Amino acid sequence: MLDQFGRSIEYLRISVTDRCNFRCVYCMPESGMAWLPRQQILTYEEITEVVRQLAPLGLRRLRITGGEPTVRPDLPTLIRELRAVPGIEDIALSTNGVKLPQMAQALRDAGLDRVNMSSDSLRPDRIAEIARRNLSFDPIVAATAASDAGLDPIKINVVVIRGANDDEVEDFAALTVVHPWHVRFIELMPVGDLAGTEFERVVPSEEVLARIAARFGTLDPVDGPARGNGPARYLRIAGALGTIGVITPLSHTYCDTCNRVRLTADGRLRTCLYGDHEVNLREPLRAGEPLEPYFARALAEKPREHELLKLRVGGLKALSEVGG
Numbered sequence: 001m002l003d004q005f006g007r008s009i010e011y012l013r014i015s016v017t018d019r020c021n022f023r024c025v026y027c028m029p030e031s032g033m034a035w036l037p038r039q040q041i042l043t044y045e046e047i048t049e050v051v052r053q054l055a056p057l058g059l060r061r062l063r064i065t066g067g068e069p070t071v072r073p074d075l076p077t078l079i080r081e082l083r084a085v086p087g088i089e090d091i092a093l094s095t096n097g098v099k100l101p102q103m104a105q106a107l108r109d110a111g112l113d114r115v116n117m118s119s120d121s122l123r124p125d126r127i128a129e130i131a132r133r134n135l136s137f138d139p140i141v142a143a144t145a146a147s148d149a150g151l152d153p154i155k156i157n158v159v160v161i162r163g164a165n166d167d168e169v170e171d172f173a174a175l176t177v178v179h180p181w182h183v184r185f186i187e188l189m190p191v192g193d194l195a196g197t198e199f200e201r202v203v204p205s206e207e208v209l210a211r212i213a214a215r216f217g218t219l220d221p222v223d224g225p226a227r228g229n230g231p232a233r234y235l236r237i238a239g240a241l242g243t244i245g246v247i248t249p250l251s252h253t254y255c256d257t258c259n260r261v262r263l264t265a266d267g268r269l270r271t272c273l274y275g276d277h278e279v280n281l282r283e284p285l286r287a288g289e290p291l292e293p294y295f296a297r298a299l300a301e302k303p304r305e306h307e308l309l310k311l312r313v314g315g316l317k318a319l320s321e322v323g324g
């Protein structure tokens with residue numbers, strides 16, 4: 001399945017809910033989110049049907065995301081149904097990790113391969129501050145539960161925010177010395193609720209890497225985890241079990257190698273995170289129509305590159321709405 005620029009689309013990110021048990025400052029407003037009505041949200045059967053129809057066209061890898069996917073009841077049921085679709089080789093989950101200690105094993109047993117856990121601090125008070133919810137959550141316990149359940153690789157995503165958690169970069173990097181985890185530092189994107197200071201609070205990846213190198217010595221470029229589809233660049237502290245990655249949505253675009261499309265919780269197929277390129281699949285799906293012509297239309301419209309750098313602020317919805 002190729003788009004108009006010859007990029008093959010084999011990776012689908014599926015948002016299963018727009019809801020979340022956190023309200024991260026860079027992602028959702030504290031209050032006033034208008035949640036999707038239940039009847040507009042695709043059922044697990046409908047999501048599986050989209051995947052079933054895309055798989056013969058080349059779809060191979062899935063990521064379940066949100067909102068926070070683990071707040072949707074009975075998530076292992078969806079994983080089990082998706083796992084049974086012929087052609088699907090890899091299923092990953094993006095989560096804030098809060099429910100991993102209780103759910104990791106059930107998710108693994110249902111057929112989940114791996115997990116990306118977001119964690120912006122290792123200090124309980126700060127986690128509560130950034131997430132604006134105090135759920136007594138310990139990211140190390142959560143990542144260990146995922147690892148013990150057999151999920152592999154374990155990636156930990158840290159959004160670096162100047163003045164909020166940038167002094168923890170070294171602590172996160174130190175995790176990779178003793179755990180075979182992949183800690184990835186993400187440049188803050190200019191959306192969310194940081195009172196208009198988003199651009200001042202971006203910490204460029206070069207600065208993050210310089211801080212880590214100042215503490216731990218030279219970082220060697222490495223290939224990164226074998227299973228992954230993302231835009232990260234990886235390095236390793238000498239002798240470390242895990243790796244350090246950086247994801248730079250602002251300073252570098254990775255559109256040339258973009259192989260992903262997104263399915264929103266209410267059934268829109270979005271071909272680019274930024275802008276409004278999307279096709280509604282829910283209505284044809286509920287009318288029992290074949291989806292292939294809709295996929296073709298969506299791909300024909302996938303833009304060459306995103307417009308974030310030109311737009312600066314605006315144009316991008318909260319990531320929780322479009323599935324990160």
Ligand code: SAM
Pocket residue numbers: 020026027065066067068069094095096116117118157159186187188189190191192319320323324
């Ligand atoms: N709730 C799950 C989680 O937090 O991993 C999945 C959805 S979340 C929208 C997906 C990813 O988007 C998370 O890693 C989060 O940190 C990231 N994200 C959200 N808003 C962002 C922003 N303004 N800048 C950079 N990353 C952001």
Ligand code: SF4
Pocket residue numbers: 020021022023024027028066067068096118320
């Ligand atoms: Fe929820 Fe993830 Fe957004 Fe945080 S980043 S508010 S955990 S969806």
